[in-house]
Amino acid sequence: MLSVTQLTCQRGERVLFEGLNFELPEAQWLHVCGANGCGKTSLLRILTGLAEPVSGTISWNGTAIGEKREVFHEDLLYLGHQGALKEELTPLENLTLSLGMEGYTRGPKDVAEALHQFGLRGREHLPVRFLSAGQRRRVLLTRLLLRPARLWILDEPFTALDVHAVAFLTEKISAHLETQGTVVLTSHQPLTLAHGQAITL
Amino acid sequence: MSAFFVPFKQSVQRDLLLAARHKTELITALFFFVIVVNLLPLGVGPDPELLRKIAPGILWIGALLATLLGMQRMFAPDHADGTLEQMALSPQSFTVLVAGKITAHWLVAGVPVVLMAPLLGLQFDLSARSLWVLTLSLLLGTPVLSLIGSVGAALTLGVRGGGVLLSLLILPLYIPALIFGAGAVEADLAGLSIEGHMSLLAALAVLSAFFGPWVTTFALRIALE
Amino acid sequence: MNAPLINWYKFSSPATFYPLAAKLIPWFTAATILLAAVGLWISFFVAPTDAQQGEGYRIIFVHVAASWMSMFIYCVMAFWSAMCLSFNARLSGMMASALAPTGAMFAFLSLLTGSLWGKPMWGAWWVWDARLTSQLILFFLYLGFIALQSAIDDPRRADKAGAILSLVGVINVPIIYFSVQWWNTLHQGASVSMTKSPSMAQTMLWGMLIMALAFWAYSITMALLRVRCIILEREMTNEWVKKNALE
Numbered sequence: 001m002l003s004v005t006q007l008t009c010q011r012g013e014r015v016l017f018e019g020l021n022f023e024l025p026e027a028q029w030l031h032v033c034g035a036n037g038c039g040k041t042s043l044l045r046i047l048t049g050l051a052e053p054v055s056g057t058i059s060w061n062g063t064a065i066g067e068k069r070e071v072f073h074e075d076l077l078y079l080g081h082q083g084a085l086k087e088e089l090t091p092l093e094n095l096t097l098s099l100g101m102e103g104y105t106r107g108p109k110d111v112a113e114a115l116h117q118f119g120l121r122g123r124e125h126l127p128v129r130f131l132s133a134g135q136r137r138r139v140l141l142t143r144l145l146l147r148p149a150r151l152w153i154l155d156e157p158f159t160a161l162d163v164h165a166v167a168f169l170t171e172k173i174s175a176h177l178e179t180q181g182t183v184v185l186t187s188h189q190p191l192t193l194a195h196g197q198a199i200t201l
Numbered sequence: 202m203s204a205f206f207v208p209f210k211q212s213v214q215r216d217l218l219l220a221a222r223h224k225t226e227l228i229t230a231l232f233f234f235v236i237v238v239n240l241l242p243l244g245v246g247p248d249p250e251l252l253r254k255i256a257p258g259i260l261w262i263g264a265l266l267a268t269l270l271g272m273q274r275m276f277a278p279d280h281a282d283g284t285l286e287q288m289a290l291s292p293q294s295f296t297v298l299v300a301g302k303i304t305a306h307w308l309v310a311g312v313p314v315v316l317m318a319p320l321l322g323l324q325f326d327l328s329a330r331s332l333w334v335l336t337l338s339l340l341l342g343t344p345v346l347s348l349i350g351s352v353g354a355a356l357t358l359g360v361r362g363g364g365v366l367l368s369l370l371i372l373p374l375y376i377p378a379l380i381f382g383a384g385a386v387e388a389d390l391a392g393l394s395i396e397g398h399m400s401l402l403a404a405l406a407v408l409s410a411f412f413g414p415w416v417t418t419f420a421l422r423i424a425l426e
Numbered sequence: 427m428n429a430p431l432i433n434w435y436k437f438s439s440p441a442t443f444y445p446l447a448a449k450l451i452p453w454f455t456a457a458t459i460l461l462a463a464v465g466l467w468i469s470f471f472v473a474p475t476d477a478q479q480g481e482g483y484r485i486i487f488v489h490v491a492a493s494w495m496s497m498f499i500y501c502v503m504a505f506w507s508a509m510c511l512s513f514n515a516r517l518s519g520m521m522a523s524a525l526a527p528t529g530a531m532f533a534f535l536s537l538l539t540g541s542l543w544g545k546p547m548w549g550a551w552w553v554w555d556a557r558l559t560s561q562l563i564l565f566f567l568y569l570g571f572i573a574l575q576s577a578i579d580d581p582r583r584a585d586k587a588g589a590i591l592s593l594v595g596v597i598n599v600p601i602i603y604f605s606v607q608w609w610n611t612l613h614q615g616a617s618v619s620m621t622k623s624p625s626m627a628q629t630m631l632w633g634m635l636i637m638a639l640a641f642w643a644y645s646i647t648m649a650l651l652r653v654r655c656i657i658l659e660r661e662m663t664n665e666w667v668k669k670n671a672l673e
Contacts, residue, residue, distance in 0.1 A: 012579075012580065012581075013662065013663045014663075048290055049290070050286060050289060050290065050426065051425075051426045052426060070292050071292075073292040076290060078286070078287075078290055080283050080286055081283070082281075082282055082283025082286070083282060083283060084282055084283040084284045084286070085282065086219060086278075086282070086284070088219070088222040089218070089219070089222070093218070097211070097215045097218070098284070098287060100211040100214075100215070101208060101211050101212060101287070101288060101293065101298060102287075102291045102292055102293060103207070103208065103291070103293045352590070352594060356587045356590060356591060357574070357577070360574075361577050363577075366570075366573055366577055369569065369570050370570040370573075370574060370591060372566075373563050373566040373567055373570065373602070374594070374598050374602075376563060376602050376605060376606070377601050377602055377605035380605040380606070380608065381605060381608075384608070384609060401605075401608075405601075412597075416590065416594060419590060420587065420590050423583055423586045423590070424587070426582075426583060
């Protein structure tokens with residue numbers, strides 16, 4: 001369970017949100033809504049522990065996230081705005097390396113299999129700089145299939161995806177919820193997922 | 202132990218693979234070293250006696266500037282594309298991953314300079330023994346440069362004019378390494394013992410290896426906020 | 427904002443410190459003027475003419491005090507930086523950045539007076555003496571700190587990054603000082619040391635001490651003035667600034 005109490009975030013001199021509270025139990029997802037620049041990304045980054053709030057606490061299963069950072073990170077999968085992909089490497093290399101740095105070893109066959117599921121058959125060995133924006137996004141999202149995590153924090157996961165990919169991702173998110181996973185995401189699209197809460201900043 | 206070595210190895214391997222795809226950068230730093238060292242005799246004249254005397258300083262300053270050249274890129278590309286965020290959120294220790302990146306920087310920027318230095322030393326008519334001392338002093342000293350430089354690279358991450366700022370922050374901190382490193386070669390040229398210089402240089406290397414990755418990680422977390 | 431957990435924390439809140447600094451500034455300004463007047467009077471009129479160096483040596487009163495101050499301010503800066511990082515106190519970071527320009531100014535003053543004194547003494551404007559060289563490096567460290575802080579837009583990040591830099595610097599200063607000394611003895615550079623050369627008369631010691639105290643008071647005054655500006659700049663949007671400070 002992810003619980004947030006009295007969270008306040010400030011960017012420069014501007015207060016983005018103040019006194020934010022919510023609890024997100026297992027098998028539920030949270031839709032963070034709001035206009036551009038209202039602090040959605042800031043909130044997600046605070047939830048991951050990358051950014052520090054001005055005040056307030058965040059705890060995961062009863063422990064403050066800063067307390068046992070490595071344990072929290074084991075459960076956390078964060079996909080941000082940026083691709084975290086190296087242009088000069090192939091999708092296969094990119095994923096193998098990023099999984100490796102997180103302490104997971106996956107053979108090239110598993111990784112290729114996951115890429116195929118996301119509709120990237122035949123692109124495994126092409127350097128990422130030759131891929132389109134949507135394809136890059138898919139490479140990034142493939143990590144959801146490869147790295148086990150209880151809590152997904154996804155910043156605009158549906159950007160640049162086509163209809164098929166949106167459907168596939170939605171399906172994967174609901175499968176994750178069914179296995180007692182937790183999801184926090186931002187999106188401008190209305191989503192057809194059960195067990196959701198929404199907050200507007 | 203494997204909690205240290207496995208992520209460390211992963212991080213080093215990753216950066217080496219990336220460096221292998223950017224061979225020009227590697228060669229640029231080395232070429233810079235060669236050209237700076239070779240410009241000097243053109244500036245001060247070809248007197249062999251004088252050149253031998255200033256060789257240790259020149260070679261060391263050349264090495265120092267050459268390793269500084271790629272320093273800003275130690276974290277900047279990973280910061281720009283979000284990889285650094287993923288590293289900070291990894292269940293593995295961020296400090297160990299950062300230590301791996303620093304090591305990779307040394308392997309890519311430091312080691313070629315160490316290997317090239319004796320060759321350039323020949324141009325300054327250094328004796329075989331002095332060439333050994335030079336190589337050894339650089340071998341001990343270049344890791345110090347990478348380690349101290351990493352702190353500066355982390356502090357200036359994503360900052361306006363980061364490259365120039367980095368040199369302003371880091372060069373004063375390089376002074377002890379320069380003094381003991383170049384001093385060792387000079388002492389050898391003067392027929393004195395090099396033991397003192399070398400032990401002090403080794404002490405610097407140990408100190409910076411102990412604190413460097415830790416301080417850099419701390420600075421990176423601040424930069425990511 | 428900063429809940430006063432312990433009474434001590436009360437003063438670490440910019441809102442409390444701002445009026446307090448205003449009350450302190452006149453006192454320290456007065457102390458600066460008084461001490462500087464006495465110190466300069468001793469150094470120009472009371473201290474005897476040096477047998478070897480004539481009148482030129484009188485610059486030592488400014489030079490030595492400025493050198494002491496520049497080193498001391500760096501340590502104080504490091505102290506506030508450590509506070510800033512360990513307690514996440516905003517005021518500490520502001521103090522560190524308020525001190526840096528004064529420290530840099532003293533380091534520069536020390537270099538300037540050193541070279542002015544060096545010309546009649548050694549016949550050269552600059553000598554690679556260990557103390558002078560270390561002072562120059564300290565000046566570079568100050569410049570690095572100021573440059574880093576001014577290059578970062580987000581004040582919180584600027585404070586923390588500057589704090590790390592000054593702590594790394596303060597660990598390195600003794601190492602740099604030692605290495606420069608080592609380098610200097612190895613190369614048998616200038617054998618005349620600045621502070622040892624004239625046998626210190628009692629009045630001279632007093633002169634230096636009073637000048638140092640005057641610089642001390644000056645640094646505190648400047649730091650307080652500057653910290654007030656920084657507080658205003660950063661807390662512009664807060665209610666208390668609008669209500670009390672800008673009326």
